[in-house]
Amino acid sequence: MAGEFIDSLILKNDKKIVFLVMDGLGGLPLPGGDQTELEAASTPHMDALAKKSICGLLDPVGDGITPGSGPAHFALFGYDPVKTKVGRGLLSATGVDFPMTPRDVFMRVNFATIDKGGVLVDRRAGRIPTEETERLCRKLQERVRLASAATANVEIFFRPEKDYRAVIALRGDDLGEEVEETDPQQTGLPPRPPLALAPAATRTSAILTELLAQVKEILSDEPKANMILMRGYAKYQQFPSMVDRFGLNPLAIANYPMYRGIARLVGMQVNPLTHTLAEEIGALEENFPRYDFFFLHVKHTDSNGEDGNFAGKVKVIEEVDTLLPRITALNPDVLVVTGDHSTPATLKSHSWHPVPALLAAPTCRPDRVEQFGERACLQGGLGRMPMANLMALALAHAQKLEKFGA
Amino acid sequence: MAGEFIDSLILKNDKKIVFLVMDGLGGLPLPGGDQTELEAASTPHMDALAKKSICGLLDPVGDGITPGSGPAHFALFGYDPVKTKVGRGLLSATGVDFPMTPRDVFMRVNFATIDKGGVLVDRRAGRIPTEETERLCRKLQERVRLASAATANVEIFFRPEKDYRAVIALRGDDLGEEVEETDPQQTGLPPRPPLALAPAATRTSAILTELLAQVKEILSDEPKANMILMRGYAKYQQFPSMVDRFGLNPLAIANYPMYRGIARLVGMQVNPLTHTLAEEIGALEENFPRYDFFFLHVKHTDSNGEDGNFAGKVKVIEEVDTLLPRITALNPDVLVVTGDHSTPATLKSHSWHPVPALLAAPTCRPDRVEQFGERACLQGGLGRMPMANLMALALAHAQKLEKFGA
Numbered sequence: 001m002a003g004e005f006i007d008s009l010i011l012k013n014d015k016k017i018v019f020l021v022m023d024g025l026g027g028l029p030l031p032g033g034d035q036t037e038l039e040a041a042s043t044p045h046m047d048a049l050a051k052k053s054i055c056g057l058l059d060p061v062g063d064g065i066t067p068g069s070g071p072a073h074f075a076l077f078g079y080d081p082v083k084t085k086v087g088r089g090l091l092s093a094t095g096v097d098f099p100m101t102p103r104d105v106f107m108r109v110n111f112a113t114i115d116k117g118g119v120l121v122d123r124r125a126g127r128i129p130t131e132e133t134e135r136l137c138r139k140l141q142e143r144v145r146l147a148s149a150a151t152a153n154v155e156i157f158f159r160p161e162k163d164y165r166a167v168i169a170l171r172g173d174d175l176g177e178e179v180e181e182t183d184p185q186q187t188g189l190p191p192r193p194p195l196a197l198a199p200a201a202t203r204t205s206a207i208l209t210e211l212l213a214q215v216k217e218i219l220s221d222e223p224k225a226n227m228i229l230m231r232g233y234a235k236y237q238q239f240p241s242m243v244d245r246f247g248l249n250p251l252a253i254a255n256y257p258m259y260r261g262i263a264r265l266v267g268m269q270v271n272p273l274t275h276t277l278a279e280e281i282g283a284l285e286e287n288f289p290r291y292d293f294f295f296l297h298v299k300h301t302d303s304n305g306e307d308g309n310f311a312g313k314v315k316v317i318e319e320v321d322t323l324l325p326r327i328t329a330l331n332p333d334v335l336v337v338t339g340d341h342s343t344p345a346t347l348k349s350h351s352w353h354p355v356p357a358l359l360a361a362p363t364c365r366p367d368r369v370e371q372f373g374e375r376a377c378l379q380g381g382l383g384r385m386p387m388a389n390l391m392a393l394a395l396a397h398a399q400k401l402e403k404f405g406a
Numbered sequence: 407m408a409g410e411f412i413d414s415l416i417l418k419n420d421k422k423i424v425f426l427v428m429d430g431l432g433g434l435p436l437p438g439g440d441q442t443e444l445e446a447a448s449t450p451h452m453d454a455l456a457k458k459s460i461c462g463l464l465d466p467v468g469d470g471i472t473p474g475s476g477p478a479h480f481a482l483f484g485y486d487p488v489k490t491k492v493g494r495g496l497l498s499a500t501g502v503d504f505p506m507t508p509r510d511v512f513m514r515v516n517f518a519t520i521d522k523g524g525v526l527v528d529r530r531a532g533r534i535p536t537e538e539t540e541r542l543c544r545k546l547q548e549r550v551r552l553a554s555a556a557t558a559n560v561e562i563f564f565r566p567e568k569d570y571r572a573v574i575a576l577r578g579d580d581l582g583e584e585v586e587e588t589d590p591q592q593t594g595l596p597p598r599p600p601l602a603l604a605p606a607a608t609r610t611s612a613i614l615t616e617l618l619a620q621v622k623e624i625l626s627d628e629p630k631a632n633m634i635l636m637r638g639y640a641k642y643q644q645f646p647s648m649v650d651r652f653g654l655n656p657l658a659i660a661n662y663p664m665y666r667g668i669a670r671l672v673g674m675q676v677n678p679l680t681h682t683l684a685e686e687i688g689a690l691e692e693n694f695p696r697y698d699f700f701f702l703h704v705k706h707t708d709s710n711g712e713d714g715n716f717a718g719k720v721k722v723i724e725e726v727d728t729l730l731p732r733i734t735a736l737n738p739d740v741l742v743v744t745g746d747h748s749t750p751a752t753l754k755s756h757s758w759h760p761v762p763a764l765l766a767a768p769t770c771r772p773d774r775v776e777q778f779g780e781r782a783c784l785q786g787g788l789g790r791m792p793m794a795n796l797m798a799l800a801l802a803h804a805q806k807l808e809k810f811g812a
Contacts, residue, residue: 005488006470365434365442365759365780383790385469392470396758403756404467405474405487406494406638406664 006078006392006401007240012247015333015398018284018294021076022320023069023259024302025339026355026374028346030310037301037310037345038356039373041317045324046337046372050358055369056382057354058390060341066352072340073262077242077295078391086265087177087234092167094264095257096159100236105175105204108232109166110183111136111225118190123183124164125225133160136225143218150206161257168230170208175235176201179208183229191229204233241267242293246395251290253283254297263295277319281326288330296327305343313345334397335360336390337372354384361397410651412484412798412807418653421739421804424690424700427482428726429475429665430708431745432761432780434752436716443707443716443751444762445779447723451730452743452778456764461775462788463760464796466747472758478746479668483648483701484797492671493583493640498573500670501663502565506642511581511610514638515572516589517542517631524596529589530570531631539566542631549624556612567663574636576614581641582607585614589635597635610639647673648699652801657696659689660703669701683725687732694736702733711749719751740803741766742796743778760790767803 027037060067061081070091071081089106098106111133113122128136137158146154154172161167178198182191194212196205208230219226242248244267252263253271260270269291271283277298284294298320304312327335338357341350356377358369367381382393395401433442466473467487476497477487495512504512517539519528534542543564552560560578567573584604588597600618602611614636625632648654650673658669659677666676675697677689683704690700704726710718733741744763747756762783764775773787784790788799801807 005468009471362437363434363753363757366440367784368781379784381784383463383784385790389469392468393758394470396470396472401470401472401758403472403474405477406497 006395007245009401009404010245010247010395011400011402013398013400014292015400016288016292016294017248017334017394017398018296018327018330018332018336019076019394020296020298020320020327020335020337022298022301022317022337022339024305024341024343024350025317026342026344026351026353027305027313028344028351028353030346036374037305037313038317039375041314041321043317043321043372045321045328046358047370049324049328049335049337049360050369050372050376052364053358053360053369054364054367054382055356055358055372055377055380057374057377057380057384058338058357058387059354059384060387062386064352066350067341068350069258069340070262072387073259074266075387076338076340076390077262077266078246078388079239079266080388084239086237086239088232089167090234090237091258091261091265092161092165092232093159093169093261095261096161096167098157098159098167098169100169101171102236102238103171103173103175104236105170105177106234106236107168107230109168110229111164111166112191112227112229113224114191114227120184120187120189120191120227122224123187123229128164128225130160130162132225133164133166136219136222137166140215140218144211144214146207146210148210150203151210154207156211164225166228170204175204177204177233177235179205179233181231181233182212183231191227194230239265239267243267246391247400248293249291250293250295251287252295252297253280254295255280256297256299259297259299268295277323281323284327285330294332301339302343305345306348308345308348310345333361334394336394338390355387357382357390359390359393359397363397412801413651415807415810416651416653416801417806417808419805420698421806422694422698422700423654423740423800423804424702424733424736424738424742425482425800426702426704426726426733426741426743428704428707428723428743428745430711430747430749430756431723432748432750432757432759433711433719434750434757434759436752442780443711443719444723445781446716447720447727449723449727449778451727451734452764453776455730455734455741455743455766456775456778456782458770459764459766459775460770460773460788461762461764461778461783461786463780463783463786463790464744464763464793465760465790466793468792470758472756473747474756475664475746476668478793479665480672481793482744482746482796483668483672484652484794485645485672486794490645492643492645494638495573496640496643497664497667497671498567498571498638499565499575500667502567502573503666504563504565504573504575506575507577508642508644509577509579509581510642511576511583512640512642513574513636515574516635517570517572518597518633518635519630520597520633526590526593526595526597526633528630529593529635534570534631536566536568538631539570539572542625542628543572546621546624550617550620552613552616554616556609557616560613562617570631572634576610580609582610583639583641585611585639587637587639588618589637597633600636645671645673649673652699652797653806654699655697656699656701657693658701658703659686660701661686662703662705665703665705674701683729687729690733691736700738707745708749711751712754714751714754716751739767740800742800744796761793763788763796765796765799765803769803
């Protein structure tokens with residue numbers, strides 16, 4: 001049901017849907033403990049909402065599958081997380097607000113350190129800060145000059161991401177994405193050449209070979225970031241948008257490039273950057289009359305999970321709970337509270353565990369869930385369900401799906 | 407599993423399966439209430455049965471999808487509700503016991519009112535009663551004469567349905583179903599011409615154009631029903647039958663045309679019309695030795711739901727409960743009690759909510775469900791499952807499915 005099936009049943013109306021997404025929400029107890037981060041957190045407002053909602057556990061991709069943020073968010077937005085493939089370079093490009101065209105190929109770049117013999121000694125150039133990466137990108141943008149016959153009519157763009165990461169865009173004709181990654185994934189080896197892996201990428205391989213020679217020369221006076229590594233090649237790609245698929249007018253309120261990028265790929269408007277959770281909710285309040293779907297992304301549940309900081313993750317959940325009444329006060333027709341995947345602090349990484357979810361709407365059939373937590377959600381009316389089906393349920397509870405068949 | 411997979415595992419035996427289907431059974435509490443129609447109803451016999459059964463919640467089509475009666479019943483009978491498409495005209499034709507042939511095209515007809523300028527003023531001709539529609543169909547059957555070159559060797563049949571609705575069948579060669587509907591879906595416009603939408607329907611379009619001119623002339627002296635509107639064109643279509651797929655000898659006990667029609671499409675014998683629920687159960691008792699699958703359809707749960715009559719729906723459920731001992735006294739090997747979809751009285755329409763179900767058989771593994779209701783079924787041994795998989799479970803509990811693989 002996550003496929004294009006529901007797209008043919010769309011009814012437009014003014015009802016409003018809010019997805020409050022705490023990244024990496026699902027968790028595990030500490031060793032010897034009995035409560036997950038969400039269960040341990042004091043969440044009186046979420047618990048009150050859970051009583052009036054249907055609850056359940058969502059599988060982002062499938063049993064045992066640990067999703068990256070890309071597939072998990074596609075699933076949340078009603079896109080098949082396995083079939084909806086998006087190259088890492090494209091994702092990065094959308095995340096830095098790059099104005100894309102159909103003639104573009106993108107790749108993700110690490111600044112790195114090589115020794116005099118050309119052997120890689122640090123794949124992240126000592127984790128140089130974002131400002132350094134910004135300076136390096138400006139330097140390369142000014143000085144790289146593609147001038148051979150092979151590179152005629154090709155434009156190149158360098159854009160900084162966070163920390164030591166950047167994006168390169170090539171713009172031209174006959175470009176392909178089937179190119180070998182130059183990152184050897186370990187130090188002690190030289191970067192690999194950008195060989196073509198398919199005939200369609202022959203020209204791209206030649207351009208990148210010329211480019212890398214120039215980059216190496218231009219960066220040769222840098223103490224740390226004296227080389228780049230390239231991976232995640234991806235051509236421009238058009239996705240069916242949430243506007244076209246679901247008739248929604250969606251706004252993303254998210255502050256990290258990847259989530260802003262995915263939101264753009266599925267046709268959401270993206271709110272300007274904010275700096276705190278309270279500001280994000282302020283943006284929701286301010287924009288509430290102008291859109292009918294809101295994706296509000298909370299990052300720090302995940303980053304605390306990744307850091308192994310159980311108490312920190314609990315604290316972020318409690319902060320969200322404190323702010324929840326500002327969302328319910330807006331009286332959205334459908335309010336979903338969930339995560340994109342699990343990031344248990346004990347594992348310090350994403351995991352395959354299903355994600356607790358609640359859906360609040362006047363058309364909810366009562367279940368027996370009295371609080372918001374993984375164990376409680378097991379008794380919920382949503383049961384365990386594929387995350388990609390959640391959008392259909394949200395649309396149904398907002399009366400945005402018509403009857404199928406006579 | 408709803409597909410043809412189980413068909414290859416069929417074992418024939420004498421065991422008997424009964425599907426007691428309360429149309430639109432699933433519900434919601436009244437505003438401010440806490441119990442659905444089924445939960446509010448006093449159902450001691452269903453509750454006793456639930457204790458000995460496995461219970462669960464069935465999704466007719468998928469999360470968030472509100473099914474029409476057609477897809478919902480196909481799912482109940484073990485047919486994929488999305489892939490099994492049947493045109494509305496064909497469904498109507500089966501529902502009026504029309505003896506179909508592979509050369510037929512069917513369409514659904516509304517009697518309607520047009521003004522002197524030919525503009526539609528009432529799409530339902532003042533909702534004329536069935537008897538009027540019967541008279542009008544006889545009148546048209548007697549007087550329409552297709553006589554041009556374009557209509558050579560074409561037969562036409564007019565059959566009344568309920569109220570202002572009728573079915574027309576065209577029988578001949580080179581007929582197609584790709585014809586524009588003549589119902590403009592709103593008053594103030596003239597009926598649309600039956601234009602061909604594909605080359606295969608060119609001849610059909612010509613025939614219908616000639617037919618409509620005659621119908622308009624013949625009905626011109628009628629005070630209300632002076633025109634017809636046509637839609638739901640559908641060629642004859644053969645479905646794999648429950649006899650061939652499951653080795654069953656099935657009987658449908660249902661009194662509304664659509665359900666009788668669907669039952670015929672999947673190869674069931676259809677019991678003559680009865681008038682009360684008690685008579686339906688009488689028909690079950692009488693025919694019990696002669697068939698091994700029984701579909702017993704209760705309509706008024708749905709019609710009360712559609713009317714927004716919570717108490718009325720409760721009462722119908724209680725009436726079914728009172729009569730349930732007559733069914734259990736027959737000692738069927740497998741007894742399923744469920745609905746085809748939800749029709750909450752608060753919504754006055756079909757809805758997407760999953761449908762409570764119980765399956766009683768000596769081979770049921772105990773679960774913890776002590777009464778028959780939506781919330782209780784959440785704890786049941788069936789869990790939440792696709793409705794189309796129910797038939798496989800019923801066949802399995804009747805020992806009608808062999809082992810898969812060595």
